[in-house]
Amino acid sequence: MTILDGKKVSNDIKNEIAAEVQKMKDNGEKVPHLAAVIVGEDGASLTYVGSKVRSCERVGFESTMICLPHTTSEEELLRKIKELNENDDIDGFIIQLPLPPQIDTQKVLMAVDPSKDVDGFHPENFGKLALDMSTFIPATPFGILELLARYKVETKGKHTVVIGRSHIVGRPMSILMSRKGWPGDSTVTLTHSNTKDIAQITSQADIIISALGVPNFLTAEMVKDDVVIIDVGITRVPDDSSPKGYVITGDVDFENVSKKASFITPVPGGVGPMTIAMLLKNTLLARVQRKI
Amino acid sequence: MTILDGKKVSNDIKNEIAAEVQKMKDNGEKVPHLAAVIVGEDGASLTYVGSKVRSCERVGFESTMICLPHTTSEEELLRKIKELNENDDIDGFIIQLPLPPQIDTQKVLMAVDPSKDVDGFHPENFGKLALDMSTFIPATPFGILELLARYKVETKGKHTVVIGRSHIVGRPMSILMSRKGWPGDSTVTLTHSNTKDIAQITSQADIIISALGVPNFLTAEMVKDDVVIIDVGITRVPDDSSPKGYVITGDVDFENVSKKASFITPVPGGVGPMTIAMLLKNTLLARVQRKI
Numbered sequence: 001m002t003i004l005d006g007k008k009v010s011n012d013i014k015n016e017i018a019a020e021v022q023k024m025k026d027n028g029e030k031v032p033h034l035a036a037v038i039v040g041e042d043g044a045s046l047t048y049v050g051s052k053v054r055s056c057e058r059v060g061f062e063s064t065m066i067c068l069p070h071t072t073s074e075e076e077l078l079r080k081i082k083e084l085n086e087n088d089d090i091d092g093f094i095i096q097l098p099l100p101p102q103i104d105t106q107k108v109l110m111a112v113d114p115s116k117d118v119d120g121f122h123p124e125n126f127g128k129l130a131l132d133m134s135t136f137i138p139a140t141p142f143g144i145l146e147l148l149a150r151y152k153v154e155t156k157g158k159h160t161v162v163i164g165r166s167h168i169v170g171r172p173m174s175i176l177m178s179r180k181g182w183p184g185d186s187t188v189t190l191t192h193s194n195t196k197d198i199a200q201i202t203s204q205a206d207i208i209i210s211a212l213g214v215p216n217f218l219t220a221e222m223v224k225d226d227v228v229i230i231d232v233g234i235t236r237v238p239d240d241s242s243p244k245g246y247v248i249t250g251d252v253d254f255e256n257v258s259k260k261a262s263f264i265t266p267v268p269g270g271v272g273p274m275t276i277a278m279l280l281k282n283t284l285l286a287r288v289q290r291k292i
Numbered sequence: 293m294t295i296l297d298g299k300k301v302s303n304d305i306k307n308e309i310a311a312e313v314q315k316m317k318d319n320g321e322k323v324p325h326l327a328a329v330i331v332g333e334d335g336a337s338l339t340y341v342g343s344k345v346r347s348c349e350r351v352g353f354e355s356t357m358i359c360l361p362h363t364t365s366e367e368e369l370l371r372k373i374k375e376l377n378e379n380d381d382i383d384g385f386i387i388q389l390p391l392p393p394q395i396d397t398q399k400v401l402m403a404v405d406p407s408k409d410v411d412g413f414h415p416e417n418f419g420k421l422a423l424d425m426s427t428f429i430p431a432t433p434f435g436i437l438e439l440l441a442r443y444k445v446e447t448k449g450k451h452t453v454v455i456g457r458s459h460i461v462g463r464p465m466s467i468l469m470s471r472k473g474w475p476g477d478s479t480v481t482l483t484h485s486n487t488k489d490i491a492q493i494t495s496q497a498d499i500i501i502s503a504l505g506v507p508n509f510l511t512a513e514m515v516k517d518d519v520v521i522i523d524v525g526i527t528r529v530p531d532d533s534s535p536k537g538y539v540i541t542g543d544v545d546f547e548n549v550s551k552k553a554s555f556i557t558p559v560p561g562g563v564g565p566m567t568i569a570m571l572l573k574n575t576l577l578a579r580v581q582r583k584i
Contacts, residue, residue, distance in 0.1 A: 123418075127417065127418035174470075175467070185484075187484070189481040189482075190466075192479070194479070
């Protein structure tokens with residue numbers, strides 16, 4: 001059994017990006033610049049965005065954090081997005097979700113210039129992904145592909161079962177794993193809340209990607225020997241013995257499933273750390289494409 | 293066993309659209325106007341486009357057929373598309389495929405204004421489809437959804453197996469059948485040329501949508517009792533006993549599979565006739581949306 005070590009791989013990727021940025025600097029070129037917009041004072045959002053900004057610093061990117069009050073109107077946010085679209089110094093930007101209720105999230109995401117949409121949430125970029133065109137792949141699916149690639153996990157002709165049909169993980173993963181090329185060329189089954197007898201389906205899977213958010217949902221009885229497990233679930237489970245009062249728990253009963261698996265991601269330290277690395281990679285890509 | 297009669301349903305839809313158009317005329321409103329661009333003199337393409345134009349006439353739409361020589365450059369075609377994008381009289385238009393080799397198809401499809409893209413081939417529209425937003429659904433998948441809806445075929449919680457991952461049928465069908473709502477909410481498996489042991493997968497399916505183009509590929513041994521069969525295959529098989537010298541044959545061994553099926557589309561007369569009806573429906577939708 002091999003652990004798919006997202007902490008290590010994301011570190012490697014950040015080092016590679018830092019080396020690229022150093023080359024840009026040495027050549028006197030502009031370095032990538034990521035902006036992050038946050039509306040309101042949600043604690044988790046501030047933590048996420050703060051961590052993205054710190055990662056930018058680490059690899060040598062410029063970064064700008066734009067904090068707007070929770071009372072910001074949709075119109076004001078759209079005006080800010082227009083500014084960022086037109087600002088030649090910004091290569092890519094993200095709008096941290098969730099947004100306050102007075103703002104239509106869909107309208108906001110549609111307003112981002114697709115060439116700066118490093119989250120890959122604009123329908124044009126999502127459509128390109130589904131139509132096998134080059135685009136910004138959303139960070140979590142991109143991170144999963146990268147983990148599979150770095151550990152040379154065979155996917156061609158394998159049966160991949162995806163659990164959950166969310167726009168940011170399940171749906172794009174189901175498409176990416178069935179695309180031509182590697183990692184891809186899998187037979188893919190997408191399961192969700194209406195799926196009957198899920199154990200019967202997971203027990204046929206060569207690869208399982210679970211993005212459900214139900215702690216320890218996937219048990220050893222539901223998988224076959226040598227299965228590859230990608231656990232995208234991140235749930236805080238109360239735990240008095242932990243100093244924080246909770247532990248981060250995945251969708252997979254790691255202790256027992258790992259005994260049957262050929263590859264498995266731990267939680268935490270698997271898919272989670274990959275997402276920021278892939279956001280940085282998309283921002284680097286945005287910079288390079290804008291130079292052409 | 294019930295035949296999913298595409299000929300009848302497409303006729304019903306055309307009659308419904310004609311009634312809508314008559315209402316528009318009675319109210320003194322502009323009627324929908326579809327333009328079709330064809331490059332070169334490919335016989336099959338001319339037949340398809342001619343049939344689309346005749347259908348427009350039948351339901352009371354205005355239509356324009358633009359025939360460009362096979363020597364047309366990419367630049368000339370892009371200029372024509374710009375004209376159509378800007379022409380307020382045109383509600384929707386299509387570029388008949390395939391295009392001659394000197395023209396980059398992807399570039400051309402990207403140039404169509406998404407609000408006039410009644411074929412639903414622009415990545416922005418495809419992305420909206422995948423993100424559960426309102427959009428133009430490509431004609432063949434839209435026709436399949438409509439057949440399932442009109443015959444009240446239950447899809448929720450069913451296992452749908454899609455054969456073939458093409459951009460115009462297999463990929464969008466796999467997404468649409470797994471979306472929330474009806475027809476949808478299926479557990480969906482997408483299979484393709486790299487799938488191993490396809491019979492083992494199809495024999496578990498409640499619904500099979502085959503878009504492979506291999507005559508009589510799906511046999512009775514590969515399906516379970518009461519399966520729902522949607523056959524998108526259209527292959528010309530040489531046949532001396534036919535006046536045309538060929539017969540149109542689907543992916544499904546109809547004679548034997550129909551004995552086990554609960555619902556089945558014939559070929560011809562199943563999915564085929566639905567596509568033009570749904571193109572008209574998208575054009576009507578384009579007209580209505582442009583008025584808002």
